[in-house]
Amino acid sequence: MKENDLLKRTFFFGVTVIKYLRTLPETSDLKVIKYQLIKAATSIGANYEEAQAGSSKADFTNKVNIALKEARETNYWLRMLAELEGESTVLIPIIKESNEIKNILGAIVKNAREN
Numbered sequence: 001m002k003e004n005d006l007l008k009r010t011f012f013f014g015v016t017v018i019k020y021l022r023t024l025p026e027t028s029d030l031k032v033i034k035y036q037l038i039k040a041a042t043s044i045g046a047n048y049e050e051a052q053a054g055s056s057k058a059d060f061t062n063k064v065n066i067a068l069k070e071a072r073e074t075n076y077w078l079r080m081l082a083e084l085e086g087e088s089t090v091l092i093p094i095i096k097e098s099n100e101i102k103n104i105l106g107a108i109v110k111n112a113r114e115n
Helices: 003-021 028-051 057-085 091-114
Strands: none
Touching: 003 028, 003 057, 003 091, 028 057, 028 091, 057 091
């Protein structure tokens, strides 16, 4: 996968999460989860985008590591929603994509630290 592909993928992942959350009811507990999830899911792409302009290898690695942390948090909130709302045909592929993005970012961080 080219880095540009991951930029697009993380961007559209954030969009997909927002669109999914718009379909959920406006309960007080879901309001908190939606807020946290939107922040985390959109931050993945924003931090990965920032990493592309890193001033050094260490700066790049740090930004990608932040994106990874946000991906892990996103995955947490998605799993919480799956428990509370049930695994829908819409939510399952979002969780799958979340896991894939998390694994890709983890591999990038690991590779950057080893080289």
